[in-house]
Amino acid sequence: MKQFADLTEREILALAISSEEEDSRIYHGFAEGLAEPFPASAAVLSGMAEEEVRHRGRLFDLYREKFGDYLPLIRRHDVTGFIKRKPLWLTRPLGLEEVRKYVLGMEKEAARFYRKAAETTRDASIRELLISLAEEEDRHDSLAGQLTAKHLTERVKAGEADSERRAFVLQYVQPGLVGLMDGSVSTLAPLFAAAFATHKPFETFLVGLAASVGAGISMGFAEALSDDGSLSGRGSPWIRGGVCGLMTAVGGLGHTLPYLIPDFYVATVLAVAVVIVELGVISWVRHRFMDTPWLQATFQIAVGGALVFAAGILIGSA
Incomplete structure (x- = not known):
């Protein structure tokens, strides 16, 4: 495993790209697991997954501009310091409140990673993108709020709570x-x-x-x-x-x-x-x-x- 401080700018971007892709797939996994019992919450998580895909696209565009098309394989578990999380998205049936807490932890960890990465890079354009993504991860709470307001009405919340209790x-x-x-x-x-x-x-x-x-x-x-x-x-x-x-x-x-x-x-x-x-x-x-x-x-x-x-x-x- 590598220490975070030893990562090059190229490796930091590659790690960020793989992390955004992984987060997107986790959100999709949650959305799929909640689609039948909690369709409104599944819609919220699908929206979050789409946001992570956009983040990956921005990162990859900058990576390709700086370092070319080859993307080295480096993931969270290859670097010390990341929280080891159990694969909750594979669990069935999924608990709604447990998923929400898990997602909140993911967003906080992503924001910390981008800020720490921005401190270590010397390239101004890379640093600017990383800081921007950190701020967007912080704002994901408001994005979740917007999606929640759209999909999770009080009536839907009551229905989902009843479904969760029944399960x-x-x-x-x-x-x-x-x-x-x-x-x-x-x-x-x-x-x-x-x-x-x-x-x-x-x-x-x-x-x-x-x-x-x-x-x-x-x-x-x-x-x-x-x-x-x-x-x-x-x-x-x-x-x-x-x-x-x-x-x-x-x-x-x-x-x-x-x-x-x-x-x-x-x-x-x-x-x-x-x-x-x-x-x-x-x-x-x-x-x-x-x-x-x-x-x-x-x-x-x-x-x-x-x-x-x-x-x-x-x-x-x-």
């Missing part, structure tokens, strides 16, 4: 809630059956651990294989499966871990308290994200949990 619920909240409910409720019966049948905390812990891990693996694969997301819009099946499987295991382990306590009665009282907390969390999530009335959510979860809990105790005491 978040479908991708993370729904599979996580399903997993938490399954892990918290379905493992109650085998756990408390083992507890009241043996009165041995560690053996009960092993039963709960096996039930939680097994249920997590089963629910994870079931969710991932049930829907590839192409028609339902629920996003990556492996993300959904991972979230569902993890939350299933967490739901079961919550009331299993107390049985690491040697005293059976203390462990059981603590496990029951954990179950109450878990059912409360499930009710809150249903109320917060699924728009289920609070009393209805609490009643449904409490009845289901109580029935499974009673079944486990009855079976274990038989």
